[in-house]
Amino acid sequence: MSESLNRELAEAVGAEHVLVDPEVTIGYGTPWAAVDGVAPAAVVRPGNAAEAAAVLRACAGHGARVVLQGGNTGMVRGGVPASSAEVVLSTARMGAIEDVDRESLQVVAGAGTTLEALQARLEPEGLELALDLGARSQATLGGMAATNAGGARAFRHGTMRRHVVGVEAVLADGTVIERLGGVLKDSTGYDWPSVLVGSEGTLALITRLRLRLRRIERSRAAALVPVDSLAQGLALAVALRDRPAGLEAAEFVLPGTLRLVCDELDLRPPFGDREPADRERPLVLLEARAAQGAYDLLAEALAEHPEAERAVLAEGAEALGLWRYREGTGEALARHRVVKLDVALPLARLAEGVAATERAALDAAGPIHPYLFGHLLDGNVHINLGDVPDDRRAAVERAVLETVLAHGGSIGAEHGIGRAKVAWLAADRSPADIAAMRSLKQALDPQALLNPGVLFD
Ligand code: FAD
Ligand code: MLT
């Protein structure tokens, strides 16, 4: 990076927030759980929109490409540089949370605020963002908006798109745009949240967000249910979703994944020393929430389903123990080199589609280890394939994604396209769609400086 750019960046954010030592910057250049990374030319950490605008103006003036980064928990390499010539703009210093707007039940927070920090800030006020994900301690609101994150409660409350009601953002040339008013009815031209949520950092840097909140329902209960098949598990979750059981989450973990989580995290398999067969069945994790009595609500609902007779229920803090079998997947898989795919299938074809993708993976790569789990009522399947020979990685990815598309599914469910799945966008979106997206990109980032290689090749 040129001396003059370095100087301009230091003037913009202070020299201590321009990191150039490769020993330090390599951490920002290595995706979550990966071992291979690229040390960027620099990591710049603006504290607010004005500083970010100065950074982007300086980079634009020097034609320097910029990668936008929040918590770096993204799963499709969208927030890390592809080359050491790129500059990483980190939102780590943009974590300010403003006063809660109690009348509207909304709050404005900096893009670099982690989900966990927001949850901690709101909890005493009995409020929450009705979206949760396992990466809560690192994932930031800006990254969650950029990827339109989903998580475990999306079937009930929607993805990030449903929760962002205002944004402040900075375009590649340093222009600041903003619509943070938070009025419910606001039809005054293009809606920036609609344009920027899901844009994966290719159109603008989101610097602040106004979020829709809801009151916390303090009573929580969870059930871990071994089922005979994924189809049976889905039918059970659909039945509970459609009755007043207060269902807030319905996740699934297939046996191979449960074994890996228990082995890697040294967890006693669920169900204690009961029939080991229960460990060889698909598991459904259900969570109910209510103002009170969530446990009884869930127990009563399950009692109507003989197939759920082997369920284990827990409430309050003990429910977190049941969640560990599901949320431990990220940590357990981080120790393995896997082909990681994040797909969604129509519920009516979920079981058939999952079976077909597993067969396709095994046909394409031989005796590999498929680890499947996900968000049941979204049809969102996280497919992690272990022990795939290097020369079979592309073939197995193609076999699985083609099978998903053949079953009417999406090849990018909640993690986005990033750089990892750019080659597959055209398989899922029409040429007209992609051309229109490229026009929007061209209009807002004509020098193609933001997130080069993300979403588009
Ligand atoms: P980063 O990884 O830093 O960046 C992600 C993308 O957003 C990149 O393209 C980046 O350029 C862009 N970006 C980041 N900040 C901004 C900004 N301020 N303005 C514009 N663009 C920006 N995802 C789910 O959807 N659901 C889950 O349930 C889920 N569970 C997870 C569990 C674990 C253990 C892990 C490690 C990840 C999980 N993820 C999940 C993936 C990840 O947490 C999400 O994609 C999250 O939205 C990424 O946020 P981040 O701040 O880490 O973004
Ligand atoms: C999850 O739901 O656990 C995440 O999306 C992360 C993953 O796919 O590993």
Ligand code: ZN
């Ligand atoms: Zn997920």
